[in-house]
Amino acid sequence: MIELIGVSKRFGETAAVDDISLRVERGELCVLVGTSGCGKSTTLRMINRLIEHSDGEIHIDGQQIRDFREETLRRRMGYAIQSTGLFPHWTVARNIGLVPRLLKWPPARIRERVEELMAMLGLSMDEFAGKYPRQLSGGQAQRVGVARALAADPDILLMDEPFGALDPITRETLQQELRELQARLQKTIVFVTHDMDEALRLADRLVVMDGGRIRQQGHPLELLREPADAFVESLLGGEDRGLKEAALLTVGERMMPLSPRLLPRERISRHATLREALSMMLWRHAERLAVVDDEDMPVGELSLRQLVGAKHHE
Amino acid sequence: MSEAVSRRVSRGGTRWLVPLAWSLVLLSACVGMPWLEGLFRLVEPDSRSVIYARADFLTLLGRHLLVVAVAALAAVIIGVGAAVAVTRCAGRDFLPLVAQLASIGQTFPPVAVLALAVPVLGFGTLPIIVALLLYGLLPIVRNTLAGLEGVDPGVREAARGMGMTGGQLLRQVELPLAAPVILAGIRTSVTINIATAAIGATVGASNLGDPIISGIVNGNTAYVLQGALLIGLLALTVDSVFARLQPAAA
Numbered sequence: 001m002i003e004l005i006g007v008s009k010r011f012g013e014t015a016a017v018d019d020i021s022l023r024v025e026r027g028e029l030c031v032l033v034g035t036s037g038c039g040k041s042t043t044l045r046m047i048n049r050l051i052e053h054s055d056g057e058i059h060i061d062g063q064q065i066r067d068f069r070e071e072t073l074r075r076r077m078g079y080a081i082q083s084t085g086l087f088p089h090w091t092v093a094r095n096i097g098l099v100p101r102l103l104k105w106p107p108a109r110i111r112e113r114v115e116e117l118m119a120m121l122g123l124s125m126d127e128f129a130g131k132y133p134r135q136l137s138g139g140q141a142q143r144v145g146v147a148r149a150l151a152a153d154p155d156i157l158l159m160d161e162p163f164g165a166l167d168p169i170t171r172e173t174l175q176q177e178l179r180e181l182q183a184r185l186q187k188t189i190v191f192v193t194h195d196m197d198e199a200l201r202l203a204d205r206l207v208v209m210d211g212g213r214i215r216q217q218g219h220p221l222e223l224l225r226e227p228a229d230a231f232v233e234s235l236l237g238g239e240d241r242g243l244k245e246a247a248l249l250t251v252g253e254r255m256m257p258l259s260p261r262l263l264p265r266e267r268i269s270r271h272a273t274l275r276e277a278l279s280m281m282l283w284r285h286a287e288r289l290a291v292v293d294d295e296d297m298p299v300g301e302l303s304l305r306q307l308v309g310a311k312h313h314e
Numbered sequence: 315m316s317e318a319v320s321r322r323v324s325r326g327g328t329r330w331l332v333p334l335a336w337s338l339v340l341l342s343a344c345v346g347m348p349w350l351e352g353l354f355r356l357v358e359p360d361s362r363s364v365i366y367a368r369a370d371f372l373t374l375l376g377r378h379l380l381v382v383a384v385a386a387l388a389a390v391i392i393g394v395g396a397a398v399a400v401t402r403c404a405g406r407d408f409l410p411l412v413a414q415l416a417s418i419g420q421t422f423p424p425v426a427v428l429a430l431a432v433p434v435l436g437f438g439t440l441p442i443i444v445a446l447l448l449y450g451l452l453p454i455v456r457n458t459l460a461g462l463e464g465v466d467p468g469v470r471e472a473a474r475g476m477g478m479t480g481g482q483l484l485r486q487v488e489l490p491l492a493a494p495v496i497l498a499g500i501r502t503s504v505t506i507n508i509a510t511a512a513i514g515a516t517v518g519a520s521n522l523g524d525p526i527i528s529g530i531v532n533g534n535t536a537y538v539l540q541g542a543l544l545i546g547l548l549a550l551t552v553d554s555v556f557a558r559l560q561p562a563a564a
Binding site for chain 1: 466468469470471472473474475476477478479482487490491
């Protein structure tokens with residue numbers, strides 16, 4: 001659990017972060033989003049004391065971060081950044097084992113942990129363990145970066161635009177993987193990005209920042225449905241908001257039980273988003289879709305009316 | 315991984331061929347100089363002796379190497395140490411000062427350093443070591459600074475963010491990454507100083523400069539040639555050793 005109470009950071013006269021309070025529960029993925037210079041990275045880096053806060057208090061599991069030695073504090077938190085910061089003169093395996101080695105784990109345990117992490121992130125041990133960072137693609141390097149951040153199994157993970165430099169397809173794959181990892185590992189994650197789609201896709205708690213202050217925070221759907229002001233509204237995508245909301249809801253939430261009517265030919269997974277369902281309807285000129293489960297068995301159906309308005313009918 | 319190791323081992327045999335060849339040429343030139351008497355006689359037909367014989371060439375070579383090595387060692391310790399110190403948070407204010415001091419050290423002619431050092435340190439080896447140390451400092455300081463500043467800021471941030479201490483960051487990340495550039499600076503410094511060390515002979519530090527100075531004083535070109543030849547060979551040998559030490563451009 002991370003708690004910021006009235007935290008500010010001033011560089012000379014200007015306040016980069018101005019009196020923000022934020023609570024990230026254990027197992028929650030909190031995304032800080034905003035335009036560049038809004039203080040989101042500064043906020044993140046105050047949590048592991050790469051930047052010291054000027055005012056207020058930051059607590060980790062109820063303890064002030066200033067009570068820890070800097071290095072001890074940082075070794076308890078994973079840290080992944082956009083440029084990966086992998087050590088170019090170390091192999092992938094050695095890079096991943098960095099924090100365990102700093103913590104003086106026995107070599108056998110480090111090796112075991114590195115193997116486990118590489119498997120977890122889909123990096124084959126034979127192919128990648130001995131490679132150097134310059135031999136990796138952007139996506140592979142970022143996977144290694146995430147593996148390194150997770151190496152000592154920290155409760156807290158700090159991620160500063162980790163997927164910012166990747167192409168859209170790789171980025172989406174890694175976002176998906178992060179969600180799956182998070183579902184399994186239940187870390188407390190603070191994630192910084194300026195990409196609203198990424199933020200909406202990942203966040204349990206979305207924090208919109210501007211000018212060093214928090215404009216609004218809450219569940220992504222809350223913000224989409226009731227943006228606090230025009231700034232939040234425009235950042236959330238203005239007229240695209242309907243589609244962004246649809247991308248957060250799944251077909252399973254809106255579908256109706258199977259009716260005696262003939263089942264439509266077009267099928268969609270119950271885990272697909274409403275946005276995908278809408279797209280399929282537009283594409284296939286279909287007003288009804290059959291909803292199937294993981295075994296491709298029909299479990300319900302979704303009509304355009306339900307898709308757009310079921311919320312109000314119920 | 316075993317493949318890489320075996321490749322390194324098999325390459326190890328040939329890696330040192332060039333330095334080995336140069337040192338063999340150098341040593342045989344030292345030992346075999348008298349056999350080249352006929353050759354030098356062509357240059358100096360009228361002189362009584364054409365092979366420098368006041369001291370053994372091997373001894374001169376050894377002293378020459380020693381002086382350069384001591385000066386280089388001191389220059390590395392001081393130069394790398396200073397460059398590391400001024401790239402730390404606490405020492406950053408002194409960065410311009412150190413860079414300037416090192417530059418001044420090189421613009422100051424070694425002969426002038428000798429002239430100033432002799433009254434204080436007396437005749438012999440010490441003044442030339444001081445002169446070489448000052449003269450060789452700049453390439454080392456400059457390259458160490460360039461190497462350390464050249465480390466990707468993202469790497470440094472990640473290292474700190476992962477919880478490395480300042481010392482761990484320096485030893486495990488910054489110095490290894492800067493090593494090729496630092497080594498290039500040491501190489502330049504040492505190669506220049508092998509030639510410069512010859513002037514030590516003027517203040518009584520006997521080394522390969524002796525035949526040259528003696529040749530100039532006595533008007534014996536053959537002596538000058540012998541000293542120059544051996545110094546040149548020594549420089550080539552040492553340079554080829556550095557060329558081997560430097561990792562293949564990664």
